[in-house]
Amino acid sequence: MRMSELSSTTGVAVPTLKFYLREQLLHAGERTSPNQAQYDDSHVARVRLVRALLEVGGLSVARAREVVGAVDAGSLPLSSVFGVAQRAVTVPAPLADDAPAPTEGDRLVAELCAARGWTVYPNNPGLALAARVLDTYAALGQQRLHAVLEPYAEAADLVAGADLAAVAAAPDETEMTNVVVVGTVLGDALLAGLRRIAQEAESFRRFPLPEGVPAPGSATTTDEDC
Amino acid sequence: MRMSELSSTTGVAVPTLKFYLREQLLHAGERTSPNQAQYDDSHVARVRLVRALLEVGGLSVARAREVVGAVDAGSLPLSSVFGVAQRAVTVPAPLADDAPAPTEGDRLVAELCAARGWTVYPNNPGLALAARVLDTYAALGQQRLHAVLEPYAEAADLVAGADLAAVAAAPDETEMTNVVVVGTVLGDALLAGLRRIAQEAESFRRFPLPEGVPAPGSATTTDEDC
Structure with missing residues (x-):
């Protein structure tokens, strides 16, 4: 197909x-004249993936390029593809004072890993990210938020179990790689979305609405409710 | 304190x-001369919050300004503060084809809400975000990832329960607001970090490493392990 058809098929201008x-x-098409190239299904699939990474996953172009590179490399072991996908979607979390010494957050995360039997390489980007968030809670005087660590870890185990089951259900290694990339990058957004819904539902249970504010699901809002 | 001291206290240049x-x-200090102003503990706290929102939470300046505005508004009901904090950290998720009609993703999310007893206002940003991710999985030919929805929802309930328990543990409404903002914005990052760790740990359980690659926790890596 020509570029105009690639555009109409994918909905990308x-x-x-x-x-x-x-x-x-996106890989180049097969050139048929100085000004024209032919594209095929592989281009359609790639355009859809790139669009999802950029628009739904919120990745930068540079990070999307890394992810696409990992997909193309193909021969990487599965755990390396995980690594690239993970790093692409992990906000860089600078140390509070660029201190190389382990912090209280690092200690809490290491304890948690030991307690849960989580054995990972030290360059797993989640280790530093989780530790920096815990340190930031403390720096903001919100140590009480450290209490969420256990239930969050329980949730992370549930999610990771589902993630890996989806990978294992894929028919071959190429598909597995695709599931890793798509599921890692967009899974954070899915989980964040569900967290927002569950938070609001739980907040109505715990904190009554001010008088006169119609509750969701009441007569005035029923039509568009969740 | 003067600005130089605010800088040394917070570590922000x-x-x-x-x-x-x-x-x-950041709110202005109290002007003591045309070129000088005095800052106090409220400025220290605000600088730490802003830095956390921008650097650890990865928010844009515009979104951080909204969050800070919600904190300052003070009199907002708690569920509104949740709303602002939620919107600030929710990646805008455009509809696949700008179609206003409900999609398969919307339908799946509505079903999930009904099944879990999640009652929320229709403008909850998580509804659209979750639906767009599900639609994107389908558009990428990865419907098999729809299987993660149930366990992810279970995880979201665990997380939201912990979030609201932390809010309820705060001593007064100002502190509750702070917990909502900090916990919502940074909690996504904490959860993402823990997910990365749990994913890697689970992937080692399911998929053996290629021969010759040292496992984490083996003699060569013990020193820096998780």
């Missing part, structure tokens, strides 16, 4: 497709 | 403090 090509997010 | 002031992320 031609200038955006040219941007993807220029940024090496 | 003076030009950055001036940027916070200019961007209305």
